[in-house]
């Protein structure tokens with residue numbers, strides 16, 4: 208899928224009764240039986256009518272009872288008020304109503320959904336949404352098609368938390384992963400990103416230790432062939448990730464003493 212294709216709005220059924228309106232920002236709704244549960248609420252309030260029409264086309268007459276925000280960045284919450292006004296939907300985020308570590312379960316006639324806090328990869332309020340019977344996983348901005356999702360510096364502690372969180376996500380064995388932005392992950396992208404990150408960390412830390420310049424290091428870590436079609440990867444994400452890891456290695460924040 209080219210970057211341009213990825214940015215044309217599409218309505219995708221990722222499972223029976225689970226739809227995603229995929230664009231630059233993604234919104235999803237899950238048919239729980241007699242009501243719907245929404246995951247994330249976009250950046251543009253003017254998309255309200257289009258989104259409500261799409262919801263009605265897949266689940267005529269069913270009310271939206273819950274809106275789950277994976278985090279409350281502006282590009283995930285714009286339609287919260289519209290859902291509240293239209294159906295009296297309950298808006299739920301870890302920032303507004305802190306969840307227990309095991310999360311909150313939503314049980315419908317048709318499926319069960321669990322919202323689980325996994326803070327620290329992108330914001331201190333990150334949650335995932337997991338539909339275990341369908342094996343559909345919504346990760347918000349924890350996965351960014353090649354980006355390091357941290358909004359804090361890459362340091363030993365943040366790096367370890369990031370990799371631990373990815374292992375928890377991979378252990379769920381999802382069949383489909385829906386990120387907050389861009390295409391739905393068709394394959395094993397979470398593990399691929401971990402391998403990519405560890406490869407960059409090892410290669411760059413060794414090159415730093417050998418006294419290579421930034422330009423020499425950048426030339427050494429070309430974008431991997433199998434990731435060249437990742438969304439916006441060649442445009443800027445690979446370069447951004449490499450720059451962050453070079454900085455962290457030069458500062459001694461990550462490197463061989465991590466033992467991987």
Ligand SMILES: [Zn+2]
Pocket residue numbers: 278280329348
């Ligand atoms: Zn975000």
